[in-house]
Amino acid sequence: MTIDERHHDRRRLRQFLDGRARAEGVERRVLLRLLAAGGALGAAGATLGAARPARTADDPAPGILKPLPEDAFTVHGTNAETRWSALRNTGFHTPNALFFVRNHTATPVLSADDWRLTVWGDGVRAGSVEFGLDELRSLPATEHTAAVECAGNGRGFFASQQGETVSGTAWRLGAIGVARWRGVRLAEVLRRSGLRPEAVDVQPRGLDAPYEDSSGNQLGRVRRPLPLAKALDDVLLAYEMNGEPLPPDHGSPVRVVVPSWVGIASIKWVGDIEVSTVPLYSPWNTDLYRLFGPGHPEGGSAPLTRQTLKSAFELDWDASLTAGVPQKLTGRSWSGAAPIRSVEVSVDGGARWRPARLRDAPRADRWVRWSVPWTPTAPGPATLLARATDATGARQPERTAFNEQGYLFDAVVHHPVRVTAA
Ligand SMILES: Nc1nc2c(c(=O)[nH]1)N[C@H]1C(S)=C(S)[C@@H](COP(=O)(O)O)O[C@H]1N2
Numbered sequence: 183m184t185i186d187e188r189h190h191d192r193r194r195l196r197q198f199l200d201g202r203a204r205a206e207g208v209e210r211r212v213l214l215r216l217l218a219a220g221g222a223l224g225a226a227g228a229t230l231g232a233a234r235p236a237r238t239a240d241d242p243a244p245g246i247l248k249p250l251p252e253d254a255f256t257v258h259g260t261n262a263e264t265r266w267s268a269l270r271n272t273g274f275h276t277p278n279a280l281f282f283v284r285n286h287t288a289t290p291v292l293s294a295d296d297w298r299l300t301v302w303g304d305g306v307r308a309g310s311v312e313f314g315l316d317e318l319r320s321l322p323a324t325e326h327t328a329a330v331e332c333a334g335n336g337r338g339f340f341a342s343q344q345g346e347t348v349s350g351t352a353w354r355l356g357a358i359g360v361a362r363w364r365g366v367r368l369a370e371v372l373r374r375s376g377l378r379p380e381a382v383d384v385q386p387r388g389l390d391a392p393y394e395d396s397s398g399n400q401l402g403r404v405r406r407p408l409p410l411a412k413a414l415d416d417v418l419l420a421y422e423m424n425g426e427p428l429p430p431d432h433g434s435p436v437r438v439v440v441p442s443w444v445g446i447a448s449i450k451w452v453g454d455i456e457v458s459t460v461p462l463y464s465p466w467n468t469d470l471y472r473l474f475g476p477g478h479p480e481g482g483s484a485p486l487t488r489q490t491l492k493s494a495f496e497l498d499w500d501a502s503l504t505a506g507v508p509q510k511l512t513g514r515s516w517s518g519a520a521p522i523r524s525v526e527v528s529v530d531g532g533a534r535w536r537p538a539r540l541r542d543a544p545r546a547d548r549w550v551r552w553s554v555p556w557t558p559t560a561p562g563p564a565t566l567l568a569r570a571t572d573a574t575g576a577r578q579p580e581r582t583a584f585n586e587q588g589y590l591f592d593a594v595v596h597h598p599v600r601v602t603a604a
């Protein structure tokens with residue numbers, strides 16, 4: 183199913199202009215700018231905003247509970263990125279211990295016994311309905327293997343490969359994991375909540391601490407609206423990850439999993455879900471998670487939905503390989519748009535490409551593992567490239583179009599290795 187998010191967004195913005203949309207925590211200035219971009223309003227909107235206070239970012243504390251061994255993770259502030267070399271000898275699913283963590287603030291420790299999910303808003307008949315964990319567990323369970331990937335995964339390559347300055351965490355390619363999620367379909371919970379036919383948006387919200395961005399803006403608790411069509415399609419309220427209760431860092435006791443969409447949609451530690459008959463906004467679908475900059479609509483693209491196309495080698499950056507020793511280069515490729523169709527690898531910086539052998543049947547919402555044999559000969563630095571094509575025919579480009587916040591990097595990554603003499 184295709185979600186026409188752009189159309190939905192236009193309708194949201196028109197309703198905001200008519201005073202019919204809800205946008206707590208979003209500055210009016212931001213919405214007016216998006217409206218101007220949609221052609222609904224002239225440039226006058228820009229004069230209504232207040233300047234942001236300038237403030238430097240505090241050094242964030244990690245706030246992650248699980249161990250982060252150096253050979254498995256790179257820490258970026260409150261976030262931890264999986265090292266691809268650590269996945270080389272694991273199976274298809276990312277083990278929970280190795281799954282990347284992206285926290286706006288810190289992992290909260292919640293008691294599963296006291297936890298309640300409140301489904302509320304004018305989009306449910308009773309106005310408000312509560313579920314405990316046992317109740318959710320007693321509903322029909324579904325399992326779905328899906329990636330959770332940060333929209334900023336690969337962001338560091340805007341600077342290192344393209345010489346472009348973007349804001350946000352400079353991830354390499356380790357802000358993705360694939361897990362087997364078990365839970366109840368959000369559609370089932372909405373149906374049991376007395377969903378009204380007039381509902382258009384649902385907005386899950388986390389129980390972690392309110393977020394203050396690096397400029398000192400109070401954005402409130404992490405939340406992002408989903409169009410009802412997606413919410414009713416394949417979204418899960420997950421309480422298990424790879425056969426274990428959801429770990430604290432990944433949203434215990436219950437998180438949202440939105441297959442194929444940017445990671446921010448998959449709200450962890452969900453405490454309530456607003457269901458609304460008017461479009462909803464949060465900072466995470468207005469100022470954030472849109473594409474801004476030259477080449478994108480003035481005032482930004484529609485809110486991001488599907489993830490893009492990427493490939494990674496299961497090797498450390500600057501890994502050492504011995505000349506004359508046959509290697510099996512391994513890696514994984516994935517796309518939010520469709521299953522992967524093929525992967526090609528180059529060991530000479532892109533002059534020649536060879537097809538990789540796919541080790542899994544490609545499926546939607548998850549990666550495919552692949553391998554290529556290679557016996558390096560000449561000692562010295564070498565650059566490895568992997569390039570995937572998905573079933574829509576999209577192939578990883580040489581460059582990703584710039585956007586200010588560095589989202590959706592999809593270009594072929596230049597992976598440096600060192601070949602040492604035998
Ligand atoms: N409540 C809450 N949900 C959240 C976040 C958060 O900070 N708080 N981070 C989001 C982002 S940006 C991403 S990429 C994913 C990361 O999920 P993970 O930490 O389980 O890998 O969770 C999303 N859900």
Ligand SMILES: [Mo]
Nearest residue numbers: 332333445446
């Ligand atoms: Mo993210």
